[in-house]
Amino acid sequence: MKMAPILRAFAGHHPAIPTILVHTGQHYDKDMNDRLFVDLRLPHPDINLGVGSGSHAVQTADVMRGFEPVLDTYKPSCVLVVGDVNSTLACTLVGVKRGVPVVHVEAGLRSYDRGMPEEVNRVLTDQIADRLYTTERSALDNLLREGIAEERVRFVGNVMIDSLLSNREFAxxxxxxxxxxxxxxxxxxxxxxxxxxxxxxxxxxxxxxxxxxxxxxxxxxxxxxxxxxxxxxxxxxxxxxxxxxxxxxxxxxxxxxxxxxxxxxxxxxxxxxxxxxxxxxxxxxxxxxxxxxxxxxxxxxxxxxxxxxxxxxxxxxxxxxxxxxxxxAGGGKCGRIPEFWDGQAAERIAADLAEWLIARHLQTRK
The missing domain is CATH 3.40.50.2000 (Glycogen Phosphorylase B;)
Structure with a gap:
């Protein structure tokens, strides 16, 4: 749901941003996995690590073991991870240790409940990722409190809402x-x-x-x-x-x-x-x-x-x-749409990422 609009935005960027889609297989149930690829009009993964279930430690380790050879083979300009699952942290760790820049989409969200495995994944990923894209402005405050430099962070909006708005007519x-x-x-x-x-x-x-x-x-x-x-x-x-x-x-x-x-x-x-x-x-x-x-x-x-x-x-x-x-009884919150939840978050990510990668490339050539 987060990757689909990003891949479309990368393909539509001028020039297109080439990608290799890696599916770790952490979510392996056929009904909850295969149908998502069809519904979201996602291309089949270029690589499927087929990790499957296991304890948090086993699953994280298996993703790391499977993902490291991918980096060695393709030598990407960066690794982009989304969300807060075990795969997010595992691929981030591999990227950082192999010297590949890591980009985290949906950074800075905090429940402040370290009993949630996802919270641990979020905190650790944000600490070591190079570029952090946030869904709401308050996420920056969370990151600054944790000592993360503001120049690493960009507020772009919510790619989940990109998916929702682009698929609502197909519901x-x-x-x-x-x-x-x-x-x-x-x-x-x-x-x-x-x-x-x-x-x-x-x-x-x-x-x-x-x-x-x-x-x-x-x-x-x-x-x-x-x-x-x-x-x-x-x-x-x-x-x-x-x-x-x-x-x-x-x-x-x-x-x-x-x-x-x-x-x-x-x-x-x-x-x-x-x-x-x-x-x-x-x-x-x-x-x-x-x-x-x-x-x-x-x-x-x-x-x-x-x-x-x-x-x-x-x-x-x-x-x-x-x-x-x-x-x-007619109550409940009516709410309002948050800032940048407008269906264009992925395009903002693509534009910023392309500029950032070019700047990094030029810097390394000096």
Whole structure:
């Protein structure tokens, strides 16, 4: 979702910026991987490392082992990484140690929760990357507090929103998505509308004592308006493992397998509200103007709360139910579109990166 608009902007730049697309294979589920490439009109990766699952240490090490020979073979001018996953940090480490400049897209976001693996990846990547592209102005303050020089940072906007805006016309109608899953589409006709639900973070779904009460409150929410629950493989497996199927077995809850990007975009666009622990959905709901209740205690995307439609409710039953009631009563945040969330972030990255690489090249020749 972040790489697709960047690759298009690089191809459309004058002159074009040549790229080698490396897919680490960290996200390996066929439904959540192959469909994204099709939906986002991404070219097939030039290289697929096929890393797959594993502990954080194993996965990071496997990406590093697989990525180092790629740099030795292609000798790129820079390595561009996006986001905050293990692959981001792993490829950054390899690039820096091999003396290849590293560019980080979506830099400077902070939840200030070091218990989140993604937070560790973000902090370490930003410390050693050479060029940092931010999605919101407050990210610069985070980076300056960590001793990162301002000249390394450029505010360009949000490439996730580039993807959303360029694909909105291709979004699948909710009725089609639900009927193709074999579920009853009449729930979409509920006078209160419907809510979209996603849960996948280990802190929410990996322990029964956390997952059980969350599913219980979602069951209560379903009595107010029907839920369309797109189940991440991790969440589905833990529902089975903890024998919690009865909590989601309801005519008011539609359980869907992992959805493609265009299916989720259509579901969100038609929803009354979204309940999620996804960082990306916090941004997308803000861009769509859909109220979002985030089932986390913190967010690395504060602009979605300050300017957007996002409200943090944690795992607190009362906060979740009160948030739903407020939205159904006509409340909830209307929000506004943040600065530079205009569909042109990737073009700004391409323009700046080309200029920066040329300047570096000229400097090395002196």
């Amino acid at each position: 699948h109608p909710p009725e089609k998505t639900i009927s193709e899953a074999g579920a009853n589409t009449t729930l979409l006709d509920d006078p209160c509308g419907y809510a979209v639900v996603t849960l996948h973070r280990p802190s929410n779904v990996d322990q029964e004592e956390t997952l059980r009460p969350l599913l219980a409150v979602l069951r209560e929410v379903s009595e107010k308006l029907p839920l369309v629950f797109a189940l991440h493989p991790r969440t589905r497996a833990n529902i089975e493992r903890f024998a919690l199927n009865d909590l989601v077995a309801s005519e008011r809850i539609v359980l869907l397998p992992p959805q493609g990007y265009l299916e989720m975009l259509g579901l969100m666009s038609g929803a009354k509200l979204v309940l999620t622990d996804s960082g990306g959905l916090q941004e997308e709901t803000t861009a769509l103007g859909i109220p979002c209740l985030t089932i986390r205690e913190n967010t690395e995307r504060p602009i979605t709360v300050e300017h957007g439609t996002n409200t943090m409710v944690g795992s607190d039953r009362a906060a979740i139910l009160n948030g739903v009631d407020e939205i159904l």
